[in-house]
Amino acid sequence: MEIFDYVIIGAGSAGCPLAARLSESGRHSVLVLEAGPRDSNPWIHVPLGFGKTFSNQSVNWCFSTEPSPGLNGRAVFSPCGKVLGGSSSINGLVYSRGQREDFDSWRQEGNTGWAYDDVLPFFRKSEDQQHGASAFHGADGPLGIDDVNDCHPLSEAFIESAMAAGIARNRDFNGASQEGVGAFQVTARAGRRVSSAIAFLREAERRRNVCVRTKAEVEQLTIENGRVTGVTYARRGASTTVQARRTVVLSAGALNSPAILQRSGIGRREWLQEAGIEMRHELRGVGANLQDHLQARLAIRSRRHTTLNNQVRHPVHLLRMGLQYALFRQGPLASAGGQTGGFVRSRAGLDRPDIMYFVMPFSSADLRKGLDRFPGFTIASCLLRPASRGTVRVRSRNPKEAPLIEPHYLEAESDRSTMLAGLRLARRIAAMDPLRQEIACEERPGPSAGTDEELLGYIRDTASSVYHPVGTCRMGSGPDAVVDARLRLRGLSGLVVADASIMPTIVSSPTNAASIMIGERAAAFLLEEA
Template sequence: MEARDATIEGRYDYIIVGAGTAGCVLANRLTEDPGTRVLLLEAGGNDNYHWVHIPVGYLYCIGNPRTDWMMKTAAEPGLNGRSLSYPRGKLLGGCSSINGMIYMRGQAADYDRWRQMGNAGWGWDDVLPYFLKSEDHHGGKSGLHGGGGEWKVSRQRLTWDILKAVQAGAAEFGIMPREDFNDGNNEGTGFFEVNQRGGVRWNTAKGFLRPAMKRPNLRVVTHAETERVLFDGKRAIGVEFRTSGLLRKAIADAEVLLAAGAINSPRVLEQSGVGSPSILAGLGIELVHENAAVGENLQDHLQIRTVYKVHGVKTLNTLVHSPAGKAWMALQYAFSRSGPLSMAPSQFGMFTKSDPAMETPDIEYHVQPLSTDKLGDPLHRFPAITVSVCNLRPDSVGSTHIVSRDISEQPEIRLNYLSAERDRQVAVASIRQARGVMEARALEKYQPEELLPGPAVESDEDLLREAGNLGTTIFHPVGTCKMGRDDRAVVDTDLRVHGLDRLRVVDASIMPKIVSGNTASPVVMIAEKAADMIRGAL
């Protein structure tokens, strides 16, 4: 799929920038019409790296330049001045090739809130059919799940006694088991469903792109980094992109579709002259269209990683440090595609409220049968678990903007984590809640000992400080090309860029508010809905 000739410098109906979670869906749906010509540009390479497909391989894909953009945030005051690594998938399938594989839609109230903000057609009843359209649920087709679609949803293929005990402890605390996290109300506890098939990661490249690549009307070019959208006045007419050291151009007779994600879609817009005049003028970029909202409204889920040492029970920590444990894991996966190598990073989840006055859960726990001092460090040599908690609907909002005309220089990413007072209150309350669950009778036989933040950290002030020390991204950036009708919006409800013709954004950046859960499957839904809009089906 490398470009080796100039034939890609032709005319297409649609040019899609980014073969990630959304771009693969778009490429599939738009090329269903054999008369529609599509060019799909991906800055990264193929997804034919073995660690992409072995589920535990996310450990070797994040922080790997072969599969990750290797971005970093600016120093975060709310995280006590720390800068975070900020993984973004740079390969076919994008973040669906390196993420935690959790299948999660969010809450019905999230989408109803979008509609209440003026985004007609984006309420829960409007978007549910698009979740169902591509879903292939392990339980088959029903009123709330799809069957036979491209997006595989499976049960996990392993269990851990310690996680069952945490679920029992949560029930003592008042957080009850839930059968289905995806029926519109995710309150409760359960084991996450995952985007896998037979113990192997299922990304959008497998589900959507590979079938479409058999069609003669789709051209996919990897290692092709888009420099800018080309305009004729206010009309998008194509893109310039760089591949094999050469600057190339392709023309779109219908539309240019940006599907590069919440960091790179606003970057392409700004590089193309669409954004705040003060930012663009300082970099010598000619203004095509003024919109100061480009790159603003950045939201993410901050996870606070509490860690508990346990006794008399198996966790991944002890297995990976044992030659026999490693051999057992390898054999399990080789012969049955099960065991720890098939595991998503988080198997067990809990959704609950930081305050009983909340209408819907505003906290999500990801409980993992492993632990480290910090992400990327080796696992501890003793059995322990991580009880991560994130604020599902943060008030803290950040931004991302280019700092150079050089596309090899990453944009500045400022999340402003914990800058809002309510987010600080939720952080403290969530750590206390985690402690309450871990003190339950159901866990007593495993003698949990709090390692992080540690039992000596007790006052609200100290807990907030440690939340800043322990907090890190859970990889859910959204919102930087906000959908809406106000002056802080970048796209309209058809995802067309305000003030410009034949240009849309189709990815997580269009979310006006972050969803109350993991973001991959909502992005698949957005792309499904956008494809119908583009084809005039709505």
Template sequence: MDADFIVVGAGSAGCVLANRLSANPRNKVVLLEAGGRDWNPWIHIPVGYFKTIHNPAVDWCYKTEPDPGLNGRSLEWPRGKVLGGSSSLNGLLYVRGQPQDYDRWRQMGNAGWGWDDVLPLFKRAEKNERGADEFHGDQGPLSVSDMRVQRPITDAWVAAAQAAGYHFNPDYNGADQEGVGFFQLTARNGRRCSAAVAYLNPARQRGNLEIITHAQVEKIVLEGQRAVAVQYKDKSGAVHTVRAGKEIILSGGTINSPQLLMLSGIGEAEQLQEHGIDVKADLKGVGKNMQDHLQARLVYKTHEPTLNNEVSSLLGRAKIGLKYMLNRSGPMTMAASLATGFLKTRPEMETPDIQFHVQPLSAENPGKGADKFSAFTMSVCQLRPESKGEIRLASSDGAVYPRIIPNYLSTETDCRTVVEGVNIARRIARHAPLTSKISTEFRPSPDLDIEDYDATLDWARNNTASIYHPTGTCKMGDDPSAVVDARLRVHGIAGLRVADCSIMPEIVSGNTNAPAIMIGEKASDLVLADNPL
């Protein structure tokens, strides 16, 4: 099989690329996805992430190595293995990050990636139900909407945060991120708007776009220093080769893209040789520079019923289901969180360094059901961690998962930030009107002294979890540790690019799905510009 462009991975960026590259009928595009079609109905119901996360039919179900920074704990890292990738499983939260994030990328040597460069791409992608303005678009394929559900406990949190001195911000994706308010989500008429729904569905009938699912890519075929083909295995185990006349673009994500590069002989020579892989390009940064947002989840029991109570009985669940069926409203339209806050742990900081996700429910683990008592959750994460981990090969066999070494809480700044984030959460809980609704602090225990730094840090090491935002393992730049240049071309290999969150030189200050879609938009412009018809 031959194509002009091969896109590996139908996730947030890959779906964008498949759509934009095939818009011209003269370009033949093949999109390869290791997972299957997005037919599971829970994918399309916003709250369905409770059913799809940890489901091996649609989730890679990765786990990290035991991490010293977490007192030896191993964390689950869900990643989408289905059309739409993680945008089909995620919490639907639409967050771009701070303008300063992108300006720093530009200052690190990545021309064309400053805020003024990427804002038009965010707007081009977006169909915001609030309409277009200086910061938002309303003509794009990705639907962005306000929440269709409210709960008194999250409203009370927003009011209490204001009482604690933090201002209300109606649009954290607008002129300034700082403040507290309510999330927008990637949904359309009460249904999830994944990258597959937004970008693949409108392009599916194009004769020049072929979407192949259950295609586990094993390696990139190189001729000299040029990528010319992709080898993949289908569901039956048969091996196929697709040749690319122009380019191959990897959009496998922060875990899969570096793994595939290494399996193809592109990576740190010493690591490749250890697994008997011929070295085609000694790129020491492949798999390095990994960053993630680590969340501390505080749970408070309440005097009043919360969503925990609504889902605890058959009748309650039936009412919720009926509300959704009749008018696409109610708790089934809910994203992973309702309320948010982007705050500073120290007043002298230029921009917020922590983010809150506030939920009108509590659960030991998303995907494992709500707790059996009335409660709500305050999750707080550090936006720009200094700690960096890596992806390492465990085998030269692509079916063997790579080793995920996150290296959480390995710097003093990260430790101090997580402790202060927990303390800020606990202080907000002491303000009206929230304080009157709380019966007791459940996690951490009320016995934990807010002034005890060491005890709070130890609680964080024992209780924090990933918020599932891994980035950075194919870093963009021109320094010796960079994997791709500012045009996303792999250093030293012609005809090969990477376009997903792995190219971030630094993690963005917020959730990563909207930036991943922006990266897909940017990559499509770069590819088309470099391959004129």
């Protein structure tokens, strides 16, 4: 049987920095198991190429939730990276950490070492910031962080109109304050995506003490005498068991990490019984506390015929886009989807933003079916801190059977009222010059939806995930906590969980940056113990 010091399950946003940091001294052997293939699909590396990987089952788990009562019984598509780099290889590239208060609240819940001032050095450690080092940014790390390339005039017009509506401009969402509107920074450089695999794993793979195995789907953890000692995985039609001399690190994400624990007999007794799995260690919080960002979108018909909707349908424009990118790494293909946006308060009296906006120079009722046939752009309004909580649980021991995901969207009244307020504020911004001059009409929901009841009906009928599931292996000290503040599984030794699943509460931003930080933090804990 093969033995490694560390076995890392998942080569995603957190798993890649873990592999890099644990192996860089040369003293520790590291095995990385990734269920998906290598990141050789060319669309992964094109910033706007996420539209091509959005529902591509060769690099994407393509999960779907159970029908959600809060969304009129609709199931919601939930993409999740299944490739080297994980979701950092298929996401929208926006690099935003969250608010100081997010991390301070983790510390206030008893998680020592997770306040903002504690985690800021680990954000900085990863970064190679385009504008150089500062109190808030690092420039010596492997993760390229750049300004958005080729920002569309409509995206710029949103900033000006939001300022006309009384919202301040913010030129650095990851600086002293997150609040305001402006252009996002992205994990891209020179017109190419910088995934977690590109930033961290490429160099680590060259080391003799690192082994990366793709298309290796974990079946279960090996548990002996109160300790997780190894991993059994399926690859090329055969099951293989490997041992971890020091630690197994579970970094499979907020949907797959609880599923792997449950398939191994770790979790809530009644859920395991329903799935026909023998309980090895009861831990009721496994798969609970699911949180996600929900978005409602204004689809707006533009007076301009230069939106992406038009460009992808016109042969000459499409050819120009391809040549711009192939020759110069410029043009629409080199840009992110969400170019500008911001973080705002939905109502007076709040101490910090509770709504996030993304402005995209295209529109679509469903990206899996393509873009709208009219010249359009989108203002997406996202709920930052949902009060609703959902669950993830396995249906059986079969790793090829997708988990049962019940997010309970809009279950809390506060979520419904905040979504309404965010959509109304987006409309108010759109009614301000200069954006107003660019608009032919609002296509969805349209002017006929004016009352709260009508707008809420539109939200229930059309709202979708922003694909940021977290919280299902919650860090904490209470009875439903899954890991402690050093990310060790409660009640069993030998296992650390390090990915977005450990977040007690969701960060007020996209989750990729925080997931990378969690990987950095976990590596530091493990190296201290070693």
